[in-house]
Amino acid sequence: MSWDVLLLHLPNDVTSVQQISDDYAPAPLGSQHDVLAAITQAIPDTDLSDPTWGELLGPTWSMELNIGTEDPVDSIMLHIRGGGDDVLTPVFRLAGALRCKVLDCAEGDLITPLETSGWHRFQQYRDRMLHSHR
Template identity: 60%
Template sequence: MSWDVLLLRIPEGVTAIDQIPDDIPATPLGSRDDILAAISRVAPEANLSDPTWGQLNGEDWSMEFNIGSDDPVDSVMLHIRGGGDDMENVMFGVAGALNCQVIDCSGGDVLTPENGSSGWRAFQEYRDQVIGT
């Protein structure tokens, strides 16, 4: 079970994914090489040997970067597992390097460093309840 967040370039001022008009075309984040370079700058220890699916292990968490095979890349999905808040440094760091926003897939909200922890903590509480720990 993972907490999934989407890195996506969306119009300024949007606070939830359902506020994006359907007729606005996706703005690419960049070429695959640009994406891999941004991840490497923020998290040099990330395993990017598969350029479509990267992996990073923190002390108490893991993160997968679902980059996909399209080039240019429109979005990157992060699959995050574990606990602890230091993974947010990577999540928001990569988003900043790509000049995009972080969207919590469980609720569709745009996350910021100020509100990002609430979605992560809610996921952990739900996960712990479901698996019985």
């Protein structure tokens, strides 16, 4: 089970998916070459041996970066497993490097360094589900 967040360009005034019009087409994050370079510069430890599917390992978490094969890259889906708030640092570092926003796919809201409650709710939900199946 992973917490999925999407890195993409959105208008500055958008704070949730409900505010995005059906016909909105976000600008790409950049060429695949430029996106990979930005990821490598922001987080040098990222394993990009497969440039379409990166991986980053932390002390208590792992993150897969679903970059895809399209060029230019429209968005990146992050699949985060594990726990600990230190995983949020690379999430926001990537968003900063790509000049984009972070959309919590479970909550449907944008997360910011000041609003990360979706990550905490995901961990609580995951833990409840794991304990109920034992």
